[in-house]
Amino acid sequence: MFFLKRNYTLLICFVFALSAFAQERDKAIPLKTILQTIEKEHHVIFNYIDTEIVSYIIPPPKSTLTLNEKINYLQNKTNLSFENINNQFITVFNKSESDSTLICGHIFSRIDNSPLENANIQIGRGNTTVSDKKGYFELKNENSNEIVVSFIGFTTIKITIPNLQNQDCITIYLEQEISELDDITTNHFLTSGISKTLNGTYEIKPKKLGLLPGLIESDVLQTLQQIPGINSADESVANINVRGGTHDQNLFLWNGIKMYQTGHFFGLISAFNPNLAHTVSIYKNGTSAFYGESVSSVVDISSDTRDFEKNSFGAGINLINADVYSKFYSSKKGFFEISARRSITDLVETPTYKQYFDKAFQNTTISNFSNQQNVNYTNDEKFYFSDVTVKYSQKIGLKNHFTVDFISINDRLNVYQTNTINSNYQSENNTLYQKNYGGNLSWERNWNTQNTSKINTYSSSYELDAKKNKIQDNQIVKQENKILDNGIKLENHHVISSKFTFNNGYQFSEIGASNLDEVNSPSFYRRNKSVLRIHALVLEGKYNDTISKVSLNAGIRINYIEQFNRYLFEPRLQFNYGIFEYLNLEILGEFKSQNCFQIIDLQKDYFGIEKRRWILANNTTIPIQRSKQASISLTFAKNNWLITLENYYKKVSGINSSGQGFQNQLEFEKINGDYEVFGTEILLQKKIDHFISWISYTYNDNNYYFPNFIHPSFSNNFKMDHVITWAGIYEKDNLKIALGSKWYSGRPETTPVNDKINNSNPSNPTIEYNSPNNKHLEPFFQINFSTTYKWKNQNGIQYKLGFSILNVLNKQNEISEYYRINTASNSIEDVKTLALLRTPNLSFRVNF
Template identity: 60%
Template sequence: MLRPKQFHFLFFALSLALNLFAQDKGKVMSFKNIISDIEQQHAVSFNYTEENIIGLQLNPPKKSFTLDQKLQYLSKKTNLSFENIGNKFINVYKKDNDVPLICGYVFSGTDKKPIEDANITLPNKNQVTTNSNGYFELKKNDKNLLLISHVGFITKRITTGNLDFKNCLQIYLEPEITELEEIKANAILASGILKKPDGSFEIKPKKFGILPGLIEPDALQTMQQIPGVNSLDESVSSINVRGGTHDQNLFLWNGIRMFQTGHFFGLISVFNPNLAHTISIYKNGSSAFFGESVSSVVAISSTPEIAEKNTFSAGINMINADVYGKYNVSKKSYIEISARKSITDFVETPTYKEYFDKIFQNTTITDFSQNKNINYRSNRKFSFYDATLKYAQKIGIKDQVVLDLITIKDNLEVFKSALSYNIDKSQNNILRQQNYGANLSWTRNWNNFNTTKVNVYNSSYELFANQQSTVSEQNVIQENTVKNNGINLENHHIISSKFNFNDGYQFNEIGITNLEQVSNPDFYRKVKDVLRTHAFIAEGKYNDTISRIYFKAGGRLNYIEKFKKIILEPRVQFSYGVNKNLSLELLGELKSQNTQQIIDLQKDYFGIEKRRWIISNNSTIPIQRSKQLSLNLFYKKNDWLLDIENFYKKVTGITTSSQGFQNQLEFVRTTGNYEVLGTEMLVQKKMNHFLTWLSYTYNNNNYHFSNYEYPTFPNNFELTHTLSWAGIYEKNNFKIALGTKWSSGRPKTSPDFSQINLSDPVLIYNKPNSTNLHVFSQVNISSTYKWKTANGIQYKLGLSVLNILNRKNEISEYYRVSSLTNSIEEIETFALQRTPNISFRVSL
């Protein structure tokens, strides 16, 4: 007699055997269901015509069979033949077909992806279409003439009479170059710079030609050549796009938000120009996937679009030296490293001296003892560096993981001493600025039409200053830190050849801390704020190359946890090609921003990098919101190019402390907005190896502070008129560029001396920004030459001179009462004097 445990075991074994038997010898199934199971188990795709399998039913093959065994089983049980192509595609056709069969695959000639719904037309006008794998089949006659066509591709003609059809055809269709893309795809300003149908500018640094004053494709210097983009103080840390402040721009490096953009406190970009593959710049109409900015977006990617060979290069100029290397670890992975460091630890070049004098003029570094510059050359140490690491790994044929790391640091130490009124005065100053970032991304190609990308990122920023004075025995410490992390989810869906749809979700957490600590008298203040936001994104794109219509619309729904606030941000991009030479473009967007940079005191952080990041509190520091609309006309014919864009922009929620006032508004705390109405125009002509262009920008930019006695007055960053010209010659390996930039002076505020008692002066001002500085004018030149040796080593030599006429350009002016002389002083700041630079680079 069976015991209970034995009975249970026997019952389980019997059930398992019956279940296995049922799987192999189960009920009859339809042929379509059988091959569907095989597709899932072996990751293959079956290509067939419905008439060959309709009504066909049989017992399925054993699941334990290999793929080939299953195909042999099906072939034996049916009147069908199976052709296995690379264990990926299985072609199914009848054995007893007296007429030979033609089968084939249609692929895109650019990305080698299958083309669905391509039309194969026969002489008798009959048609078949390709399936999702690009597969088709038809019966062969003696002289079949096939026309293979699809919207957006050039039609291909094939005669099948003399072809051998042991294997399926592989047909590649080349993209059709349409009028709309032709208008938008030609170089603008320089080779390697394109204007895209969505209104953005795309820079390809590895294809970059040359621009006046630039010998390297510096992203932030290059974007200042685009109409509507300026830097009133020549700093890449103070870029003004259509009247906005620098902090209103979003800077992304491989998905990481960067809070520090400049080395040398703004004169050099922190982004290594030899590293980037694509730089996208949006002045308006940016994608809904970009948030946290009310002005422009600058997205830099160092991920190559196609596989590249191992490379190594090293270079040096009169400011820094750098190395770059890329090594393919395997066929599916590579590692990329770059590093750059200033050479100021070893030598002080003429370029370094001009940069130093420009940056530190009228700051507490030089404003020491009766506003006289003290000779502290032997007592200062300044250096900077940046480094990046990328590791990319493909997993199978559908997945890729990429890790990006970046670190940036600037460090200044100054010890000064001077004898004043028989008193020995000394100061020890330390100023440090650094930014770290990391991004881990995973991309999954589910199939030819659906892709998912997930990004997890972190960015950490610190600005630290420590000032010690032996005269007052006072120590001042100031610190501003930012911690930013989050996750982005993006899904891309190709609905048809004309339409695709994107959706996603983003979570962002940002924490900002501001610390101030003073000894003698003692003072301590530390404020930390944290803000978490959620964003839901959806956008669709319609691109009809036949009718020359490009339309992209989307929306971003932001939810701010702390304020329980919902903000909707619609975006739109529309382009219509009137004909092959002329296109019209309409761009619009609503955007918001929860962080900004403010200035508490002009002497904070020694007056060098005096701005500190803060978070909105939704009251005295509002959430900044912008709306912008622009209409663009783009014309190109016979190597002439004309680009005219009219725009309107309004940004609300700004604070006076974020605008850098150095007049009666310096200590006023109120909120308001600014409105800009402007026109940007570019005329360009290419003649063989010579390219010349002329750009003009008009801006009418006004503040509106309703609670202030002067509610409306010109914006601090208004340049009413800006005119630029360049002439560029490129032939073979030699390039040279000469250019000039002219702009009307920025607004300034002058004292009202009629109301000031000069014996005991107190500053009383006229209406804010009622006058202007003198005209700014600068002529720049640059040239490069490269050559390659017989063993494949490439050398590149570059030379540039900024302000070759050595013009003294005033870029700011303010007034103060001197505590030493008890008089009103006019403080002027000037742009760079004549500044040469030489670079040399070796590439393997």
Template identity: 60%
Template sequence: MPFKKIIIEIEQQHKVSFNYTEDNITGLQLHPPKRSLSLDQKLQYLERKTNLSFENIGNQFINIYKKDKEANIICGYVFSADKKPIENANINLNDKIQLTTDANGYFEGEKSETNILWISHIGYITKRIVATNSGHKKCLEILLDPDITELEEIKTNAILASGISKSKDGSFEIKPKKFGILPGLIEPDALQTMQQIAGVNSIDESVSSINVRGGTHDQNLFLWNGIRMFQTGHFFGLISVFNPNLAHTIAIYKNGSSAFYGESVSSVVVIASTPETAEKNTFSAGINMINADMYAKYNLSKKSYIEIAARKSITDFIETPTFKEYFNKIFQNTTISDFSQNQNIKYQSDKEFDFYDATLKYAQKIGTKDQIVLDVITIKDNLKVLQSAATNDLNKSENNVLQQQNFGGNLSWKREWNSKNTSKINTYNSSYKLLANQKATTGNQIVIQENTVQNNGINLENNHTISAEFSFNNGYQFNEIGVTNLEQVTNPDFYRKTKEVLRSHTLILEGIYNDTISRIYGKLGTRMNYIEKFNKYIVEPRFQLNYGISKSLNIGLLGELKSQNSQQIIYLQKDYFGIEKRRWVLSDNTTVPIQRSKQVSLNLFYKKDDWILDIENFYKKVTGITTSSQGFQNQLEFIRTTGDYEIFGTEILIQKKMNHFLTWVSYTYNDNNYDFSNYEHPIFPNNFELMHTFSWAGVYERNNFKMALGTKWTSGRPKTSPASSQIDPSNPVINYNKPNNTNVNVFSQVNLSATYKWVTANGVQYKLGISILNILNRKNEINEYYRISSLSNAIEEVETFSLQRTPNISFRILL
């Protein structure tokens, strides 16, 4: 019978593995040895019947090679100290041959008179072996000792809370699975957590309006596993769409981001849910006063797994106190709340609200060098409000529907060519849709508004390790984005639909230098963009430099030039019922310019004896902004012009850890001004300027109990006051002072959160959490504008307030 079939039967009977090359056994046939023979007897029989040599390694591995080539082969097995084979160990033979061990730890190569081998693998001490050509035919057995390095405690792994660290490149990294606790948070929500970082705020408490160093929310790039997300908030901004129980790593860049990240002139938020190491099968489920969720990871084999996560609001079944506070906050000063104004009899409202998100990941390793990963995410929010009122003999009703959804998919392939070179290619699609449908019985009018985005592309990235200190990365990106806006009205009839498409090609070069001995870290890169439609080239250099003056003191310099082709604008403040007013549009390189930014910052970081001092000064300028993207509710609301904003700022963090107690205080100063050169008052404060922001928190963590108390205080955002309280009845127009001439009242809030975890004897984990936002129930004003009352024909002041005291309770089980 075929020789290969014979050795397969021997493998099954004696639980051994044969190592051989196909050329040595191809076409070979003979009578099989008797099944009753011992393993050694069978090997002796096969050696007599063939021109092959058999080497038995511990009755576990058997090497096969031709006798005439035996003298020219050097082979070996690489094991750990506990005798387990080490796969993918790197063998350097005589400085000219690179070998890699297989799943059995086996390697072989062509030997010379004197053979010098260097054996290395991550996590083990590199070993050097000299083997002479003495005719000794046995394979080498090489044991690698673990590389155990005694490190000082890395105190930067607990900035603000455990699980948050600051990297050499200036980014903040969040590990949700290691996350401790922050005031008001009982789950590691990515977008809520980042608002605790100095320089990151939300002007209206919404995760759909995150302002980083004075920028608008749409100027931030949000990536989930390589997919650009155009919707970031559930409940129209009060909850992040990213499941907090899913992400493995979250990186936040305020400046100096990698050249591989484009299409943003402000921050970059990168969420990656592919674990760095293999994990066991896991299932968890939880519920709080807004939603319920589940998470499951199942290993299909040693080289593949599937991961599923999903969340669903519980507002379909119950209206909790948390839901009521959220609902009241969202619908302030919207067309839905305006409907009931001045209606004194028979006013009724029936509302339905729900949301969900779901993610799927499938990962498959192919051989020892390749991995394929598929990621899918779907997000949706639904709001239905039926309102009716009757005054005298007049009946009025409206049926409003508002939907917001984002779907994305990414397929990536990664190959490790060798220990120094890897490649990754991925193709992605992101689809976003915002739809409003309003039906009014009065006048039989139907209003439909729709904003859709289709974004797809392909990315190629290569990573090359040149030496222990220097690496070089390069890549290519193709991106296509299409935006459609639809407006349709009946009675009177009106229809408008516009669609714009932009395609861009980008070449990326990036070098990284990291010398731990001299404590120097540097990254220099550039994006070279070409936009087809405008036949325009844009070069975006980035740099990061970090120098360790001493073991305790580091100084860092970061800078970047960036551009962005898409943005969100507001046509009318009442678009989409005034709830989700922003719609995506693309640059036309004229009335809607390409936004460009430049930023530089200088950072001083000191850590010693459980103290941390982090000071960063920065300058940032963004050009190409439009008035319609800034949310003006004054004399500039209907003026269309372009300009820029310029911001100088300082961010300070002081932190101290004492046993189980961590406390920190942060302060941010921003001087942020617009410059609209074509406007009569060109320079005035930015709508998103918070000149002074002060935060404090105290965190206690011991064993399975965690508690955090904190406060946040900000100077009020700018507003524009009327120059006169009187208006001309024949021409009812508000006469304003200079834009943003004053400010709303200061914002002050105290928040509390606590969690407790316990484990049963069979290993099941339970976690209970409670949080209270705005403990003191302070009525914080977050916006103020003026309008003319249709009833009194006089100026009325419209105020919007933050959340009142809002409790939340969560319970989670982990198997």
């Protein structure tokens, strides 16, 4: 009986124990669930690796405990460590993992203290990892105390901590990258202030630009002609030829506004004030898909929107123009930037102005008027130009940024001439106005560290008016060319990971062009007007791995032209690979199109000075211009040596002969064709202390193909078989000296078969020509010099004095040659156009 009672008691105790143990097991829950509950109760974030906590199932701590008490409880119940960072982020890691082999940390944005997901972390030259959505990372140490952290849009940092392996989890804050430019592959390209980026873009910062031969100011369009592959066949910034293309095939943007006028004084001076704090991006190939309306290069000029230390003011004068510049805060987060420039040519005639005038007006109707066998000749000329820019920038909070930009460019020429020949009185009153106005409103929104949006609305208006009044004949000839370009651009930038970003956008533009010709006697009136509306969808992906040194940008632009109901697909590619630390391989490619370009009706239009008119494609007689280009290059940069070698292929189709500047049998033809270029560009540069010297060589084989012409294939008008430039630049302290030269083989010309005029049609005598561009001019050679010196007074005011000489040797370089009929002598005239002769310039500037 006792035995039965004892067994019964043991059975009851055993059942009770099982019940108690089962109840205890029922209260135990997964650790991950406990952590999620604590996150909600105390508004904290736990960082952990799932595989390290999945095996823990424990009773939860009492809800009445404090945060620290709950953490202590969890540490006692598990084999885990909990690190509390600012009572906001708590890192959970396994104690059993050797402290000497594990490094952990958190990565945050300095802007808003938000965690950065997918930041790239590397220790020494070994293990790599990325941060999770909470900014947390772990990696095994490899006997190194140095880690590198990178994230797109933020400055890459290198952290060195003694005995890193014995530290707790570290906290890292990344600063937002001030510059929006891509990583630099080559700095100090040609001179200080010019660099080349991973996507093949050349960046010019005029405020930091060093000295270049013949320049005493940071003239944007003169500077970019120093880059291999970019030349001007006639020394004009209004006729820049990039890899054999015409000037109008280049896209010029100023703060998102397309500029249809780029030069003052008919192309001898850049229309963009060199004293603005801006960045100039130049794309010869591999253009981003966000750029359209160009079959050649892109020149994107953008003013600086960053904060600055103090208000500034500057003023300067040279032998052509005077200017003022100011940048000042209007509030804590807003500022104005204003610049204005005006020529002094209508007030004083300097030696520089005299050389510019002779160069601009040679072989025009204005100079021809004075070259007649005159007895009594008088000339009254007034010429001036001006430009004004205004920027207003305003930040609203940490995420919004508004900017407003305005630009005005004006040129005006008035020439009144009288002449008496054999008692016959002749007089003309010529006027020519050229102006380009533009405005842009931009809003940028940083939604978070991974997403940014930008919207731009812009307008650009261009007008060219010419009026020629032959007073004695009571004849008035009037011509006009107008362009109105309005549009909107939407851009979205998404950071997918530390290595990959995705960009997309939409663009719409409406371009209207009109041309007017009017004569009162005999009566003649012609006016043409056309409008195109173009939609574009942009998709672009960028991959940039700083560790493997691979950069890839690939995109596509899809254009839809309403009037033609036509789609155009334009892929773009930029690839860069660091073969070694000092050797880079670059591959670029693009397809592009253009609907607005220039033609020349007659070489004597606008008095023979400004002959080009902007027109729009009609998809029939005037086709859309389309281009394709590919290039491959190597860049070697080591021990202050820089060597670049680039080979390229370029083809542009849909060109019209009237836009190529023919002055031979093709002058009055209007036929369509294409041109094709194979080229090589080489640069060799060395920097030694304060001295830098470089030499570049460019070769291009550039030929037209007009299938409907009797001679379908021949040399391009802008072909320069060989171009060699050299410069030596010395910069120390406040003194800069530059000496350089340029040599290139002569441009093609077309010669007459003989010196006889063809009078088979007496009402229209003609010249019999050989095949087009059958001969070349003599080579061009020029030596240029410039120097500047700056100093400060005790009040911090900076002064700068500059002096330059173009064509030091005063060499007569022929830049074009054509033939025309002289009706007075009934003979053929050989007309030669010369480059600038020796042209000095002097400048003085003050900044404070």
